[in-house]
Amino acid sequence: MSRPHLETHLRAKVASGGKLLVPYLMAGQSDDWLDTVQALAEAGADAIEIGLPFSDPIMDGPVIQQAAVVALERGTTPESALRELATLDLDIPLVVMTYYNLIFRAGHDRFAGRLAEVGVSGCILPDLSLEEMDDWGRAASAAGVDTVLLVAPSTSVERAQMICDRSRGFLYAVGRMGVTGERAEISHQVAEVVEKVKPLTTLPVCVGVGVSNPAQAAQVTGLADGAVVGSALVRRLLEGAGPEGAASFIASLRHAIDQRG
């Protein structure tokens, strides 16, 4: 497994003047989800977030909730998803996004070790707060896995500084107060949260939650280093877009982002 490491890869891209595009899909949401991951990489993704389905995803809106239901009904478990990811041949890093109970149940060291074994170099756990992350953080560092932390519009500057200091890989800026999902417009909170964190860190800052189409991706990457796109892609996949449809959507985002730059 010679996939590049998350933070190294993203920092290099930003240093060379590029903007980051990080699509999200749910592991096991369709039979061809692995082909979709491959297709997204070829369509211009800089890293890919892989959701591991959890029964009670409190940070997610209806689309990603539905994808989790479908994936769980198809029998997806954290281990089955990781086993399948290990078979991929990719030249971009993978990041797992899920909820803390799955990690706590598996055991911190065991889970971090498995991520490293299957070539996943980052992990996002939205319900693991800064205050409670010490045990996981130690296990992840020891395994060489970056833990990406979230900063929200509601986060104070003092708190944002502590989060920036602990985050690895990139900083996930939540682009609006709300759960994941497509929105008609980019919130004014994107500019506020990016302005808040930019002076605090040299990490790449990627905006997620509410980035829905090429124009919005271009708008967001005008402010930040990158965009995370989840629900808009997951909805297309739930509607049967398949690897080709997913690739063409991500290529359209890539094009819009690069045109702007």
Place this chain on the structure above:
Amino acid sequence: MTAPTQSMGNPSSEGWFGDFGGRFVPEPLMPACLELEAAFTDAWADPAFHAEFESVLSSFGGRPTPVSECLRLSEELGIRLLLKREDLAHTGSHKINNVIGQALLTKRMGKTKMIAETGAGQHGVASATAAALLGLECTVYMGEVDTKRQALNVFRMELLGAKVHPVTSGSRTLKDAVNEAMRTWVAEVDDTHYCLGSVMGPHPFPWMVREFQSILGREARGQCEKILGDVPDYVVACVGGGSNAAGIFSGFANSRAQLIGVEALGGAAIASGIPGVLHGMMSQLLQDEAGQINEAHSISAGLDYPGIGPEHAHLAATGRATYATAGDDEVLDALQRLSRTEGIIPALEPAHALAWIINEAGRAIPTGSTVLLNMSGRGDKDVAQVREILQAKGLYQ
């Protein structure tokens, strides 16, 4: 037998009761949890807030509720059974204590809206009531399955001016109503307080809700001293999330009384649970090998919760409280027996605690013992369901 005495103290600064509790919420909600903790800490140290809380509960909520002796049932069981009558509080259960506290706190924080989750509808009705009293907007999240099972409670909430939002995600029951309320709180946290209904969720909720419910435990302690000249040998309460049990246990934790929590057999987080994180807390949970949360199943919607408040997990771990279970059939028997012998129709939830007492009188509970049962709610909400079940079993024509 001497029970250990140990009071139910405050959690650590990060909200831990021993190995349970904490604050596991997405970053957008952390500032709200910190703000709430500061606001509650400040209010709870303010005599004026206590005075207002107690005044509303007495003039509006029907406090103090009495303790009744069960003369006939006691004689049949060979024990001395007392009931703390939370069924006589306004809206028919102990839930009013918590919602009055949180609604007053909502106003004190300068917020104008409350959201709440509900399973059977008791906490939803209580929240709608407190919101009406204090002029707050109220939206109640209720699993779609429960809105159908408890259609009359939906109507009650709407009569009280609340909006009821049916939740169609997941299993469409209480667990999913909590998820949806938390998701909404993320988006509306500026002007909205989440009025959580039990001693669960992220810090400070387990602590704060226990403190609001501790009024019933203090009352019961004083009432028992008068009636018995002593504390009872056993204090027994049903446990879903565990707010009524936390309230009554808190009045007796520093005494010799044995504390017993009774869970529904199909929702026994202590008996069959495994430590894990759900709804912002570390506690004992029903979950599978991978960590996916399992559904709880029982006759009582109020106990259908796959977790338990973290302080209960801690009390179980330290041995200060013991947790038992009761199954649906014995609960139905207990409900009918109390109705006939004492003229009190209990809610299905406290009927679990009564079922355990009936089973264990003369066994785990030695003959002659004094037993205090927290009668946490009245059975009016359940009579239609109970009639249907008894008819289906051929026990009622």
